[in-house]
Amino acid sequence: MMTLMVNGIDHQIDADPDTPLLYVLRDDIKLNAAKFGCGLGQCGSCTVIVDGKAVLSCVTPLLLLEGKQVTTLEGLGTIEAPAPIQRAFMEEQAAQCGYCIAGMMMRAQALLQRNSKPTDEQIRAELAPHLCRCGTHMRILRAVHRASRLMDTADASAATQRRAP
């Protein structure tokens, strides 16, 4: 039995320590945003955030996650209150089949957390490990830029609210 923190909640996981995180997320915790694509860490569709970094969950055995914080797409926002990255992808209609998009959003989120104004080139370099077969790449690029702007506004409005009496 191991304790795994996902989206701020501790889960007691009864799985072999070498079980890939992706299987635990989908089968044990029933969080299905991260997708199984290649199982070799080569397509990006299983990407989640671990301690602020984008990580391929299909090649991450459980035993590496002791004491670390896992964030999945479900942890960023909800259908009622989508996170800026989710809103941006919807507003740009960046998903076609959508299979790669959860992974794309997670790596873009990790990028925006450490670089709030990435250039086109930086976004391309960052998302290079992610495959998308529908070809919505240009929309994905626009969505990441939009998310960066949305996060700006979100921060500003939060600050305004704090200052309000």
Add this chain to the structure above:
Amino acid sequence: MRKSGIIGSVIAALLIGGAAAAFAIAWRPAIAAIDPPAPQSFDASLVKRGRDLAAIGNCNDCHTVRGGKSFAGGLPVPTPFGTIYSWNITPDAETGIGRWSEAAFRRAMRSGVNRDGQHLYPTFPYDHFTNVTDEDDQALYAYVMTRQPVHAPARANQLSFPLDRRFMIAGWKLLFLRRGTYQPDTAQSAEWNRGAYLVEGLAHCGACHTPRNALGAERASAQFAGGDVDNWHAYAINAQSPAPVPWDADALFAYLRDGWHPDHGVARGPMAEVVSNLSSVPPSDIRAIATYMAGVFGAPTPDRKRQGEAVLAQVKSPSVQAPKADAAGAAIYAAACATCHETGRTLPYGGVNLALSTAIAGPDPRNVANIVLSGVRPVEGERSPIMPGFAGNMNDGQVTALLNYLRARFSNQPAWADVEKTVEDARRTQIVFLQTSPGPRNAPADPTQRDKP
């Protein structure tokens, strides 16, 4: 005249004489600018020969930065003295070498002086290129002058005084630059001599594989004894080679041509770019390099040969139990690595059995740390060897535990020192390497293997 006056005059005379001598040593005239020659003015077969030579010289690797145009320079080269940026060698008239005559190009290759007469830093390996023949320089000139001109101004080097003064390089050359083209050894075969000419000259293998002295020059007494490049260790490629299975000419030929060998693994790091270039040059030249280098490695001692055979036998029947080295490392290896590295799937698409890995038998853990953190990037548009990087999945402590385990389980060498520090450094430097290095552009893999993954 008083005594102090005499001494003063002598000192003044010495200073003036010294300055004059220094000037004579350091000063080089500019070579007249020319109008950029039309690409059609070069013979096509000469350009083709230049292309092959440029691939052997690995020119594009340093003269291209990730995201930049081929040969347009701008790659930061970290050295113990500061960072030096490669120059634009496209035929752009303003920012490249479009106004260089063939004589100016030859002078740069032979003695490291640019068209204006400035000394070039020896990161440009003219200590090797000085061996290149006039005919080969002519072909290389034809090749670079027929590339697409790119406007890309040089970036300023980050060097501190006095190393930022280019006349200092004249002193370095006085000490370390031995001019002269390659002199064949008549006691050896033509193939061996061709290999020696390429290895010591254009291919400049020693630039990475030979350790350097405090002034950044290759130590002649330790030729091919292992050096450093971009925070990777370039292994010893002489009798001190740490490879678990000794190299021979056939293995070297296959490795340099295909980028991998079943007994040694897949080329990665800066060597991946080298073999990527070599995959397109005439096999006869690769054979020549392999023949010469096999002589440099030397025939293995009976003891070494026996050890190599033992490792190969062990790989074929992996029943050996792991020593109780590092329980945490062993668990990480079993969960994250063994599924590819111990399935027996053939190279280059399967992972090499780590008992064959030179990285794990090598003198320091840098290369293993680099590869665990960054993996092996796929080559765009081609089937190629891959490995996911684990930089985000593992923290420094976990990588350290893994590396200690790998060393204990897969080599018969003593434990490495300062593994955790190496992992920290690797995390920092690999980010830079991966962001700046252009990366291999064609898959360094045997094309006959491509249909049977």
